[in-house]
Amino acid sequence: MRILLVEDAVDLAEATQGHLARNGIACDLAANVAEAGDCLAVQRYDVVILDINLPDGSGTDLLRNLRRGGNNVPVLMLTAQFSVDDKVSAFALGADDYLVKPFDHRELEARLHAMARRQQADKSGDTVIGRLSYNAVSGVVRADGERLDLTRREFALLGMFVRQRDQVLSKERLLEGLYSFDDAAVGVNAIELYVARLRKKLVNSGVGIRTLRGLGYKLEVDD
CATH class of the missing domain: 1.10.10.10 (Winged helix-like DNA-binding domain superfamily/Winged helix DNA-binding domain)
Known part of the structure; x- marks a missing residue:
């Protein structure tokens, strides 16, 4: 499985990447919307982990553009605060799952595998x-x-x-x-x-x- 993590908190991003790598999951990092766009333009991913608040824009805007462009890659949204409005908005835009920071890496990994399985439901x-x-x-x-x-x-x-x-x-x-x-x-x-x-x-x-x-x-x- 190969995923893209869009997260500007360097410590969190690198710790997550390290945990996933140790469990056989390749993880590319993007610190903002622009870098994420560059990655998505050249690489196919099984899942995208997308922070909502990014330095150059909102993760929800990136999600909206992905869906408008016909990209149905599974997306898990991250946020530092529990907000029902944020959750409803993200799901309405096409998010597949939602996780509140801080989180346990084991839970994140389990969610990634579940999302990938759902994506392959027809197979x-x-x-x-x-x-x-x-x-x-x-x-x-x-x-x-x-x-x-x-x-x-x-x-x-x-x-x-x-x-x-x-x-x-x-x-x-x-x-x-x-x-x-x-x-x-x-x-x-x-x-x-x-x-x-x-x-x-x-x-x-x-x-x-x-x-x-x-x-x-x-x-x-x-x-």
Whole structure:
């Protein structure tokens, strides 16, 4: 999962990003509306966490513009004060959830997963490819009926292949899906490592990850 956190409180933003990263969630940071717009212009997100009060405008204005532009990314609004009027306004504009600061990072993470599951409600059943069964909502992957033990990043990587199984995915595209902009030290070698690990776990699944030299990788059913 990759999210965008739009928050101008540096300590809160970095602490949240760190917690999510430790739990396998890539999180990009934007300190204001303008930076958020730049991120949204170049990257697709599973969820946007949006503070209401920002230095260069209101988070609700950004939310309004997203919905007017046809962007239906799930949005969780943040505010430092409990205000029923703020909540009603945010939901009317298309917000999906609401959290009052200060908050527990565990609750935030749980809400993010719930929002992502709701977004994939139309894909809630198992996706079967070969002898592989993948369920994005339950987080369960099986091969020949046996559950595979995948790490969070391996599951996320497999999810990208499953959702785009007719496409060749470059290392750069996979890197974007697994890591945030702030993970500058992470290179494409990390993708090679995760692909290699995932290949080993898919040995008895009836599918494999094919390398297309110079292009990237593609999920294919074994012959």
